[in-house]
Amino acid sequence: MKRYKTLSATLVALLYVSLGYSQDALMADEPTFRITKGRYYSSLTFSLNSRNAENEDQLFRQVEDQDRYNYRIIGNAGYAIKDNMTLGLSAAYGREQEEITFLDENGANVTSKSVEQGLSIAPNMRNYIPIGKGQLQILIQTELGVTIGESLQREFIENEINKIEGEFIDIEIGVSPGLVLFFDRNWAFETTVDIAGFSTRIEEEVVNDDEENRQRVVESAIDLRINLLQLNLGLAYYF
Numbered sequence: 001m002k003r004y005k006t007l008s009a010t011l012v013a014l015l016y017v018s019l020g021y022s023q024d025a026l027m028a029d030e031p032t033f034r035i036t037k038g039r040y041y042s043s044l045t046f047s048l049n050s051r052n053a054e055n056e057d058q059l060f061r062q063v064e065d066q067d068r069y070n071y072r073i074i075g076n077a078g079y080a081i082k083d084n085m086t087l088g089l090s091a092a093y094g095r096e097q098e099e100i101t102f103l104d105e106n107g108a109n110v111t112s113k114s115v116e117q118g119l120s121i122a123p124n125m126r127n128y129i130p131i132g133k134g135q136l137q138i139l140i141q142t143e144l145g146v147t148i149g150e151s152l153q154r155e156f157i158e159n160e161i162n163k164i165e166g167e168f169i170d171i172e173i174g175v176s177p178g179l180v181l182f183f184d185r186n187w188a189f190e191t192t193v194d195i196a197g198f199s200t201r202i203e204e205e206v207v208n209d210d211e212e213n214r215q216r217v218v219e220s221a222i223d224l225r226i227n228l229l230q231l232n233l234g235l236a237y238y239f
Contacts, residue, residue: 032185033133033134034083035080035084035085035086035238036083037082037083039080039238040078040238040239041239042077043075043077043235043236043237044073044075045073045190045234046232047074047230047232047233048070048071049070049230051066051068051069053066063100063101065099065101066100067099067100068099069097069098070094070095070096070097071094072092072093072094072232074090074092074234075092076089076124076236084127084128085126085127086125086126086128087125088124089122089124090121090122091120091121092120093120094147095115096114097115097116098113099111100112108158109157112154112155112156113153113156115151116150118150119147119149120146120170121145121146122172123143125143126141127140127141128180135181136179136182139190140176141175142174143173143195144171144172145171145172145195146170146172147168148168149168150168151166151167152165153165153166163207165205165206165209166205166206168203169202169203170200170201171199171201172200173198173199174195174196174197175197176195177193178191178193186237186239188236188237188238189233189235189236190235191231191232191233192231194230196223196224198221199220199221200219201219202217203217203219204217205217
């Protein structure tokens with residue numbers, strides 16, 4: 001009987017060790033998608049938005065024709081200071097161009113052509129919320145961005161042409177929610193929406209090269225709307 005008890009105890013011990021080894025092996029083979037402390041990432045994202053309109057009744061004008069588009073390229077990199085949290089820095093270039101013909105309040109036909117471009121830099125903090133094993137994660141990015149840019153607009157009103165040149169600084173602080181989908185441990189697809197929060201623009205304008213009457217405008221706004229149609233799409237590499 002003692003021999004049977006010893007044999008049973010040995011079999012139980014071997015079974016326990018075998019099960020433990022099998023579980024560890026399965027866990028080792030399972031890919032790790034989580035953002036753990038010490039990992040780095042870099043990403044490149046792109047956004048594009050366009051608008052075309054004809055015979056549209058807007059708030060203060062009747063638009064005969066409008067053609068507008070803008071795009072933005074963003075490079076981002078960061079380091080995980082703890083699990084599911086990173087500190088990073090992004091740099092971006094954006095450009096917007098518009099050509100519009102409308103009737104002003106006096107019934108005059110006005111054609112306006114404008115272009116605006118700017119360079120941005122933004123320190124940011126990212127929080128990741130893994131779903132399941134972490135292959136899909138919710139991303140919440142908080143950032144403070146500064147954009148320096150310039151603009152040029154020409155207005156054609158009957159026989160008159162006005163040229164408006166501008167320089168501006170935009171300051172934004174807010175939150176950009178999004179999603180991260182991992183293809184494997186390193187490569188991921190990212191999408192975020194435009195920042196929602198507080199912004200201030202400081203702009204100076206010169207009309208028809210009249211430097212003596214340079215205009216300065218400071219405009220602040222709070223926008224908490226999430227525009228799901230304005231998406232930033234890109235690829236990221238985590239290492």
